[in-house]
Amino acid sequence: MIKKIYSAVVLLALVAPGTVFAAEEAADVHGSIELGGRGVDNNTNSAKFEEFVDMSDGVFGQVQLDAFMGDYFLQFDTTNPGNDDQSYQLKGGDYGVFKYKFSYDEMPHNYTFDAITPATGIGTQHITFPDTTSPAIPPLSQWTSFDYKVNHKSYGGELEFSLNSPFYAKLGAEKREEDGLRPYSVKQPAEVPEPISSTTDNLFLKGGYLGESLSVSLTGLLSSYKNDHKYMLWDDPDDHTTDLVVFSPDNDFKKLAGDLSWRDLPLQSMLAIGGSYAHLTNSYNANDIGFDTTNSTIFQRLIEPYNRLTFDGDIDFTSASVALTSRPLDKLDTKLYYRYFERDNNSSIISYTSVPRSGSPEETSNNDELLSYQKDDAGIDLDYRLPGRTKLEGGYEYLNMDRSSPAGDAITTNKTVDNSVYIGIKNSTLDWVTAKLRYKYLNRDSADREAPTLFYYQNQSVDEWKMGLDFYPVDSLDLGISYTYKDIDYDYSVDSRQQDTRNNVYLDATWRASTIASFTGFVGFEQVETDANRVTDNQTSPVYAQTIDDDFWSYGLAAKVAATEKLTFNLSWQYQKSDGAVNFDNSLTNSNYQDIVESDDYTQHVLEAKATYAVDQKLGVTIGYIYKKLDYSDINYANYTNVLDTTYYYSGLYADPNYEANIGYLLVAYKF
């Protein structure tokens, strides 16, 4: 059947071009087709080289089509059809009457190729490790090989009707599918992949009114996530039991949201009001996720007395927002806003008396982990225009977070209050330069500021400076520089982060030297220094201090030269260098920790050269070459071994992302 359909389509395709050209006068159809062939020489089988794209040898290209027929328009786009990263989009309609959009997209996510494991059953919901007592673990050559890779597909469509009226309705549906093997581990640790097979279905309906001064909309959303693999069994090689890991549960999400905006109010004001309510649920019992409550030898901990063996997930989300922008004075713009967000977790409390394999029984419950919170965010922004195309800006924001759990207190911090202010100035008196300077100060006050850990929830003082200059000294030259300095002091922190300091600088230049040549370049430098005190083994005061220093350089150059009317050359080069280090201060307790000099270090080179020859106004041919190289090194992967201490198994995940690749391609482009 598929063969017949395919044959019919191909036959029709043979007839189609004539029909299109015959109809060309009646319809306005134009677009482009690019079709190319590619050869790839990669010295490794690095997944990083093609993390989100299909870079295999073969055919690639894209099609773009625009058609107008009377009141109707249609746009069609496809990129890399036939490849693993193909995408298609079709949209069209009658502007002001109706519109539609359909899309299909595929994307690979390649983590690591040729990983290995001593376990069997990879990709299923039951994996088995060889018995380590007799015989010993098999040699690496006998391990199972697999790729950490997840394929993503999404497809769906939208229809919108307004029928030349101020009212409109929009209906959309989308399905997302994931399939493959994702990084995971069991047995503390043995790296094995999580089998992935899941779908997410989204359906939304939106209706509204768009008037000259008033617009209103109401949106409903249904979203359902289904996971085909809710758990995985694994046979422990050490104690010969079958154990269990549990994956993401199914869930259903429903949301209703409304928005209103009202313009042309006094003082040139605009009022915007929004609100939403959402409900996230799921329900499953112990058997649904692989627990065998009758078999004490397999899942012994689950036969302990549980308060219930069914979990009902139930979380409400409520939001509200209101904002008012005004121009009370001719040169003053103001914005007042308030946003509210609430997460109310009413999910089941699961509790039991744990009997660890060693040690005393202890009560265990999730009642202090089910997070509920309320967030209040209010502020004001002021912009005042001074003479000479100068603008002064300032503002204040108050953000309050109240957290709780069924146990009462939140496991993190019950309350944090952020107060922040900013002031800035922007000047473009001269047509050829724009200068900006901005300062922001934030103070975070934590209810549990005496708690020594949890950096995010600590008291903080944040100073941030931003500066930017854009020059256009002549029409053909654009120059830009921006600089950001940020300093975070964790005022009461004892054994966590003490201070973060960040410096970011970016330089850009574009020079259109003539009608036949242009050049662009950029340089970026980012530096992050994090100071932390650390404790070990339940000590009450810091044992050592640590400074984490991350530097990141990037720069690039590109040139485009039209050698003749028909021949154009493009050349570009990009370089990145990441240099991290962890330095120790052993003076606190006379410790002897050694500095780490390789911490997510890498260099990356990308060189691209291409020449395009325009045969005529419609047909062009491009021949191109790309060189890509990655060198990564990190202490966590240095001297990598697949077996550590005889019973810890590593699969090679992320161990060697390095590559050096040469890509050559020939591309023919036709415009019609």
Next chain:
Amino acid sequence: MSKFVSGILRWSNCCAMLLLGGSLLGLYAPPSVFAAEAERGTSCLSCHEQAVLSFNASFHSKIWKGENDCQACHGSTDQHIGDQSKTTIISFSKNGGRTAEELNKQCLGCHTQSANLALWDMGAHKKNDVACISCHDIHQPRSTVKQPDVCFSCHKDIRSDANKISHHPIIEGKVKCSDCHNTHGTQAKHMLNAENTNQLCYKCHADKRGPNIWEHPPVEENCLICHSPHGSRHESLLVEKVVNLCQDCHDDSSHHGAAYDTSTAFAGSAAVSVKDRFVARACLECHHDIHGSASFRRSLSR
């Protein structure tokens, strides 16, 4: 090789569908309504030939069907004919002498009644004097913004992040800036297309939505506590290397607080227990359900 052949077959199939669709559209197309095109902009053509011709080939021109001339956007040309400087007309050039607000007024004259622009006044782009023309070129066949390049021209820190070794597939074109941000204004911070960060992330990462029995509260509060959304020099878009990030909250007991130095690597001292080492993915080797666990028993994996 089989993939190569398969690719060619799928390609031809696609082209066939495309041409078929095009032919059907052509068969049923009514007579052209673009006769007025030749006359549009005739008064401007003598000086601005390229601009007029490019506009006549643009989406805006086709949709307007001859109902609007150059003056719809550029204002009256009466004074400009006598004095051909940029100041005698509404010029969208960068040194045209007009403020972003003045230029945007020309666009909003038609587009105010658009659901996408209903909250333009609320957004950061309006506040920061971004002109529509900074992103949209309506003289092009399509005025669709070329993401992410156009966005990167101002957001250089984001360009830097998106090109790092660990990143969302933005530069690959699989995630667009507009998937997460409504650049025309929203009521949310950073012009997000959702009430907050987590609600936005869950649109694609529905598996992280829960509800789980065992939660990791920072995860449920804000994904950005741990992740840098555009990209990072650290694995999995983390804001910091995983060991350092975890120890910023968990270094007070057990092996959580083991010092992370060279002795804890693969080649480190044999005296250091493997559970106190930070090899490969470090903490995540055992704590694999860091986003929450649906298990009934409280696993250390969370």
